[in-house]
Each structure stands twice: as structure tokens, then as C-alpha cells.
Amino acid sequence: MKIDVLFYPEKLKNAEDKAVVVLDVLRATTTIATALAAGAEKIYPVSSIKEAFLLKKKISGALLGGERGGIKVPGFDLGNSPLEYQGLKGKTIILSSTNGTKTLKKAVSARTLIAGSIVNAKAVADYLLKLNLDVVLMPSGTDSQFSLEDFAGAGYIISLLAEQKKIELSDQAYVSFELARSNPPEEILTRSFHGQRLINLGFARDVEYCAKLNLLDVVPEGHLQEGRLVIESSRLFR
């Protein structure tokens, strides 16, 4: 089982045989895991706000969620704070965020596409062990910049894999593993550029929540349905 970690979201090559884990720890993939754990049935990640409003017209009862510059989009039902995503049994969410949803769309060529975060690191690791495919962990970055929290998030998942199986790490995966080994999540998220920005915007509680390792036992898995990416709870992982 070979493990690679990217520094930036890139167009994936040869992903057809691989499991790809997209991470946007602050906050899109944490929000996705939280929404599914709160009972949401489907999440449609969309790139633009316009696309979100158009899709809502087609899906009755869908909720619009997302942010631009960290702030809830006017006219949307929900922002991108995972703490808002509670009591969503049977709901459909249309989610647009600055980085995470765009990166998920870049990874649709994967054999298996997973949304990973720190809150569901163990569930994701267990599912990867079950799949037994080579793995690429793909941080979303922050506006095309390197993102410390996503890179460390990949490392926490790798640590959990390494506890249970002999895995082969690329040089980049080794760096991520070493970072995670010597830095607890709350320290990473608080010191990261993006964490600092969210704290300054008043989202300190979000940052604290997103650092809670292994809180949720859910694996968000993406599929194309009629040409559109949709994320649901994996039914295979337990």
C-alpha cells in the first residue's frame, strides 16, 4: 500500500486505481463529515454561487451552504461553520466553499473519492485499510497557497494507517507523517495561517472543533451521478 501526499491541489494523474482523500480541514471537509453525521443524505459540492442557486431550483427542500472569504453567502441557509450543521436528517445540502469544493471536483477521476478531515481521521483510515488501494492525500490549500492544517491532517490519517499495516511512504508522505507525529491537531490549527485568519474573523470555536481527532465515525464518499458530483456516507466502511 503506497501512500503519497500532495502539497497543493493538482490535476491528478493515474488516479483510476487509487483512493484519493481530499482534505479541507478548515472547514469544508470537516463540515461535510459533520453534516453527514447529523443525518444529511446527500451533499452536492458546487464551485460557484450561481451554480448553487440554479441547482436548488431543481432539488426541492435542499439547503444552500457555503462561504466566500470565510463569511456566509447572502441568501444561503447555512455558512461553512460545521457547528451550524446539526439535525439534518434526510436533508440534501448544496455546498460551495472557496477551496474545498473546487478540490473535490479536481479528484473525480479517482477510483474511490473520500472527503477527509481530522474529525473523521480514524474512520477514513479504517476505510482505506479495507479498500487496500494505493492512496493519494490531497490538501485543498488556501487560495492556492500551501495549507499547514490540511498537510498535517493527511499526516494524522497516515499515522493511523501505520499503526495497523506496513505502508510505503513517499518522501512527501514521510514529511506529513513526521509533522503529525510531533504536533497535536489543536497546535497545528491554531498556528496555521488559515486558522489565524478564522480566529480573527470570530471563528475560534470552529477552529477548536475542527481539531477534534476521531470525533465522528463517518466516511464521506463522492460519486458522479448524471455528471454531477454528490457525496454520501459510505455504506461499505463498517
Added chain:
Amino acid sequence: MKIDVLFYPEKLKNAEDKAVVVLDVLRATTTIATALAAGAEKIYPVSSIKEAFLLKKKISGALLGGERGGIKVPGFDLGNSPLEYQGLKGKTIILSSTNGTKTLKKAVSARTLIAGSIVNAKAVADYLLKLNLDVVLMPSGTDSQFSLEDFAGAGYIISLLAEQKKIELSDQAYVSFELARSNPPEEILTRSFHGQRLINLGFARDVEYCAKLNLLDVVPEGHLQEGRLVIESSRLFR
């Protein structure tokens, strides 16, 4: 004093006010430091083998050094093994290597351009403290791939800076610092992709040598002279 580390050699933006440290630990910048410590007066990094032969015609007594695929170029006086670079008092070297010399040329817009490695990490750190400029550490990579040993090499230099001064680390610089803090050089170089390749080519002694922290008290500094990059020992650093 702000410190940034790149993952890949990139075209530098806004480097006019910065000190840029190019690293090709295995082996070009280690070889450059070793050659200067062995008395060489000037080193001309050139990109192509053709350029090397043309320049040699203009500089009487110059030695040609360099490699392609790790192996000495036919017709050259020296390979790229630092262990060959001994007893060079007053000599001029024309050096062409796969990655390092190309990266040095990408960094010529820097206010101060330094060739860094593990063998001269402390000398480089001391010089950076004296310059008191913002710093960009720039790994050469291995054929455009991420290079663990260069990224860790940057981290050893950062560790030495942090011992003496309050410095401000970018997220990428923090990852490099943490990697260096928890991994000794010989471990990094031996496990890296490029280190493994050199060991398989029979250069295990080179890999061992390139991991010797703070062996040489020399700072190779690059300048443009008549439009051509030349590297000499900095006379300012002590």
C-alpha cells in the same frame, strides 16, 4: 526576520530585498562548499554540457566538473562527488549538474544569493543573521520532484537561526523546521529517494559525507559578473 521555504524550485517573486539560499544537498551545493573550502577561487555554474566546454575555452586552467544521471560527464575533469574536490587552491571550476546549477540560475534576482547545504549549515545561518534580511530557502528538487534532503537541509539552517534570534516562520518553513528537529541528517539522506538512488549507483560515501552537519566554515555566495553567474567564498560572513 521572516523565513520561507519552497517545496520546489520556482521562479522567485520579489527577491530583490531577500537573501535566497539554494540547496542541492545531494550533491551540487555540498560540492560547491567543499570546492571553496579546498581553495577554489571561483565556480561558474552552467546549465548545459555544451556551455561548460565553451566557457572552458575562455578561461585557461579552468576545471570542468559535473554529472548527468549521477555519473561524471565524459571529457570532464571531475564528477559531482564532493570527495573529489580537494587541493584546489586558486582554481576556477565550471560546474554543471542536473538540478543544482539550474536552480542557482533561477535565483539570480536575489539581493544575496547563497549556496547552502548541510555541511555548511552553521556558516550559512551565521551569515544570514549578519545580513538580517528576510530569507527564502529554495530546494533544487530531483528532476522537478520534491526532494526530502533539500527540504530537511533548509530545516537544519532554520534550527540554527532559531537558536540565536526570534524568527517568523511561514507554514512551509515550520514544516521544514519540524522535520529537521525530529530527524538527524544521516537518517534523512539515507531514506530519501535521491539518497537511495546514489547509494545504488555506488555513492554511499558521498551520501554519508553530505550529511555531516557544520563540517565546513564557508559561505558560497553568487554574483552576476558580465551577465554570468559566479560563486565565490563570501568575504563578509566572519
